[in-house]
Amino acid sequence: MHLHTLGSATLLLAISSFAFAAAPTPSPQLATCLKPLGSKVITSKSSAYAQQRYAFDLRYTFQPEVIVMAQSETDVQTAVKCAKQANIPVAPRSGGHSFEGYSIGGQDGALVLDLTGLNGVKVKGSKAKVGAGVRLGKLYLELFNQGGWTINAGTCPSVGIGGHALGGGFGLLSRKYGLLIDRIVEMEMVNADGELLTISATQNPDLFYALRGAGGGSYGVVTSFTILPVKPAPKVTSFSYEWNLSDYAKVLKAYVNFQPTASRDVGVEMNVASSGLELYGIFQGPKGTQSAAMASFLKAAPKPRSSDVRESRQIDAQLRFAFVEGGNNDKDINALALQPPYHPGDSRYTKGKSLVYPSVLKSSTIALLGKWAAKTPKGSTANYIIVDLWGGAVSDTSASDTSFIHRDAHTVFEFVAEWDESSSPKPGKPDCKDCLKWMNDMYSEFLADYRANYSTSVRGYQNYIDLAMPNWMDAYYGQAVPRLKQIKASVDPANVFRFPQSIPLK
Template identity: 45%
Template sequence: MNLPYSTIFALYAVSLLATNVYAATAPSLRSCLNSVTGLEVVTSSDSKFTTAKQAFDLRFTYTPEAVVYPSTEAQVQGAVKCAVAANIPIAPRCGGHSYEGYSLGGADGYLVIDLGKLNTVTVDKSSGTTWIGAGSKLGPAYLSLWKAGNYTLPGGTCPSVGVSGNALGGGYGLLGRKHSVLADNVVALRFVNAKGELLQVDANNNPDLFWALRGAGLGSFGVITAFKFKMYEIADAVTTFEYSFPASNYKNVMKGLSAWASTAPDEVTIELNWAASGFDLTGIYLGPKSDIPALMNKWFSIASPSHSDVKSMSMISAILKFSYIDSTDIESLSLTTGPGPADARYYAGKSLLYDNDTFSDSSISIIKKWLAKYSKGYIIIDLWGGAVRNQPSIGANAFVHRSQKFGIEFVSEWDKGTCSTCLDWLSSFFNEMLVQYKKEYPAVKAYQNYIDRTLQGWSSAYYADAWPRLVSIKKTVDPGNVFRNPQSIPVTL
């Protein structure tokens, strides 16, 4: 059942009121946290607090009750027990990149458990698996896996995004069409529940929770401390490509995309960025550079690129290339030299997922119209399909987006401060696209890793028929709703 957004907001407001009632317990929370041996605790009285509460998206300035930095699982357990005793909600934070600031809880008054110190990467070559600490970022994890023997994971491209958030919400990336989303490659997890218990979660231990966390685990059930992933060795060179098209050729570019995508092999993954200035196509192919002319011919015979850059390189170099770090040194993925350009900005995003191989003329016209209105707005079209479709829509895990062929991310960015015009543009653009979408599809589908607080019917759009089972599991695992945010899984339908 989809509750109206106004009802969900009202219920959430009540929960915030309850949080405020418990504000008087804050001193006891701090005292309890300070009693956890070795736990780093940062509160508003500390000089580190401003940095500790910074969100990826600078629109969000929520004030936590405290931010803690555990370096052991026992410290995570202790922090959870302290928050529960003080009736303070908990927000686990890994990379902090939640589009709606949910890494801070999405409101004031949370205990933020920052897992950044739990970042080890351990490789087991015999089983083809790796244990990765839940606080690891994608860039450092990719680098560690590569150094261990040319291994990698099929996750996202932004190096400072947390492995946890990426995997728990799906995790579509460069190798998605070949090896599916990151959630599908989770073999096991270590998990701290609302009682502060440390659990092993896999197909045999807590199987319902294992099902739920892979696709719907974004801040709803507990704190994951480590992931066991299936990893992939890619020793051979791969091919990266970049092409540009003029904005004036938009009809043929989109026509070519549809014609090409219907027969594109799983070994290729692409991203098409469309802005008022034109199109930028980037992609990776798990094969030799010599294949590219034949591989792209169906598209480029319809829309000829104005610029091209095709290179053969190692997989780790390709990951670096698409991370947008201004360096050719793979060590830059360690992020020890700074957060990089992908962090801390004013940003807003929305998404829609499309089943059809083609975009309607009406949708293309709407996109063209709105992109011409705002120079810093753009859309990103990702080609889905491939291995992502090889799982049933409901079954293996809670990631339900299996039939989709394309994903569109709608993006607005600006330089500083409040920009109501930027948000109004995004909202108006998306709403017109949504009206057209509903004419073509029976149900709205959107990607939960691009979480959108204003999306009507979000529970259906993100989780579809998995929703009732998710609510049931939530009620069992976290009946007190300790782990919550404005779009977390609730304890009742």
């Protein structure tokens, strides 16, 4: 999904004058406990509260009891201890892009632990230690600058690595290198008692299992990741092809039939919208080889109305699909640092859902893609369905090795509605009712088709978390649920880390 953030100065101007109901105030006990953190503690009496209480999606206006702008692991430890003592839930915030506002608690009265101050990136040998508050754009830039490395993560530069990685972390290199969790070899995590733990295959192995797939705020606050970065091909090829929506049936049939035989060097997504279909991706190799790798698909599909195929370095390909506005030209890789004047533009109002398909799409499913993409809700600035091709290295790891269960996924759908796009966004505006109706009516039809043609056990991707997901615990975690509950009860019996879709104690 193309989720982005506006510049902080613009956002502050937009929301500083926005009126909101009285926010909770910390109890004297909590205020005293947090006092050593000084100005890092933001309450409703602080001038910064109006800006920091919001995450990416301005639909969500939850009011934290307190926000801690952590600058170190010690800050995180202090904040967690104080929250446990005061019996208020802890909400870690890396990039703030949770689809349901869980990075600001998903409810009023949480202690939001903002991790953006923990944003170091250090490559040493064949490993990279990465702070949990770094955003993907800066991470790609730092890895490139420290030896030409990259990682197998998503495209959106403003997304924080924390939630992205702990929910799996799919991207355009996943068919070649697996999910991001598959290249994480160690983590540091503050537990419910405020202890800083090392998590790996040999140290706290139960948490190493749980965090890689179900770690988004349920077990503790991850403060750093040690990742095995990858060296991309010297020359890669980024590409896009476009078709009219009227060609959807033939294009999508060719696309899903391409998955089983496609080279692992091919990473692709298909965007299906009223404006047409766009296939875009990155091939790990030069332009001449890319044409051969895509030949079977392009032969089966109708001729595209347009195409754009470019040979470049991997970092340039990543910049192309980061949709970063500003700068002198699209080769200015420093735009990935997301420093002013660079700021991605999309709407700050959005609703998303997902479905994980285990096999080649049936004709009935393809027909639904064409039907619902053709509809444009009144008030929408964008509505679309992204169809990701999975397979390849994603399936190399056993579903029992991590808590990520979707190893056999053939395709994953992300359903998106956006509205109220603005350069000066204001929080808490009324929802676009027609956008949500489009989403809900469409999703109901896809669910019925899914149950009839694939499985009665519906599956969804937890990084596109949805409060209305049917039987959400099974949909996201399936056979891993019993073990995840046992680990939760063992490491957080007081349920300090809780939100509407956190792993429960029992």
